[in-house]
Amino acid sequence: DTAVSQTPKYLVTQMGNDKSIxxxxxxxxxxxxxxxxxxxKFLKIMFSYNNKELIINETVPNxxxxxxxxxxxxxxxxxxxxxxxxxxxxxxxxxxxxxEEKLFFGSGTQLSVL
Amino acid sequence: xxxxxxxxxxxxxxxxxxxxxxxTYSDRGSQSFFWYRQYSGKSPELxxxxxxxxxxxxxxxxxxxxxxxxxxxxxxRDSQPSDSAxxxxxxxxxxxxxxFGRGTSLIVHP
Numbered sequence: 001d002t003a004v005s006q007t008p009k010y011l012v013t014q015m016g017n018d019k020s021i022x023x024x025x026x027x028x029x030x031x032x033x034x035x036x037x038x039x040x041k042f043l044k045i046m047f048s049y050n051n052k053e054l055i056i057n058e059t060v061p062n063x064x065x066x067x068x069x070x071x072x073x074x075x076x077x078x079x080x081x082x083x084x085x086x087x088x089x090x091x092x093x094x095x096x097x098x099x100e101e102k103l104f105f106g107s108g109t110q111l112s113v114l
Numbered sequence: 115x116x117x118x119x120x121x122x123x124x125x126x127x128x129x130x131x132x133x134x135x136x137x138t139y140s141d142r143g144s145q146s147f148f149w150y151r152q153y154s155g156k157s158p159e160l161x162x163x164x165x166x167x168x169x170x171x172x173x174x175x176x177x178x179x180x181x182x183x184x185x186x187x188x189x190x191r192d193s194q195p196s197d198s199a200x201x202x203x204x205x206x207x208x209x210x211x212x213x214f215g216r217g218t219s220l221i222v223h224p
Contacts (some may be wrong), residue, residue: 033211040122041200043158043214045207055209084197090157092212099206100146100165 003027006091006106013081014114021076021109024093027087029104031097032074034066037088037108049074050097098108118203120215127222133190135218137203140184147179150202152217158202162188194224208212 006023011018025032031050037043047066048055054066063079078085091106117168118139132171137147146165164170164177166188178187190197199219207213 035214039219041152041202041219043202043217045211045213048209048211054201055211094212097210097212101165101203101213102148102160103158103212106160108157 002065002107004091004104004106005091006089006109008109009107010110010112011024011058012112012114013085015081017081018077018079019081019111020078021089021091021111023074023076023106024072025091025093025104027093027095027104029093029095030071031094032068033092033094033103033111034074034076035092043090044051044077048097049072081111086111086113118150118205118213118215120203122218123214124219124221126219128191129222129224130196131193131222133193133197133220135188135220136183136185136191136205137187138214139183139205141207142181142184145207147182148176148204148212149153149175149177149186149188152200152202154199155177190220193220195222195224197201198212198222206213210223 004025032044046060065077067075089109092103149154151161151164152158162177163180170177172193176189201216202214206210
């Protein structure tokens, strides 16, 4: 079984559309994350979420919103997609969220906005 | 703001050589550091972590931490073409969220 799974793997869409990326972890972890990786491989945090607290990177546009129906899922919803949103988006999880433990990554979603 | 700096490279080394990858960080209070390897088109995977000053060895990999100088290094001995990847260092940043450097691209040529 895949520990952290995200879908879809590829997402091609037009500017202005709304899209969602789903993420699920079966590790029983408390904390989940969304990272954006640009073409230069810079991995930048977007959101961190556990069952108590959502931490948002203040540089993330409010067109992006995380939605967590339960502890095992953290989906990413994007409104009014822009060309600059094209990137690879990684979901990740960690056991407690102290920052001093291994991150488990999903396989990534390559988003292309045309 | 807590940051980590990495030279993006690419770092090119011949097969069998030692590859040396470095990160510097801004927060003197940082206690733990992580090295992730990312192959092209794949997700990052943890290869080493280090908490204490000094060296930590695991097979061909050695992580070195110098808290006084605020740098962490990864040495790869007997480099192989299969080591060619992007290496990302990370540490707990603001709100203890894992914060990554920009990554160093390593190319090991036969």
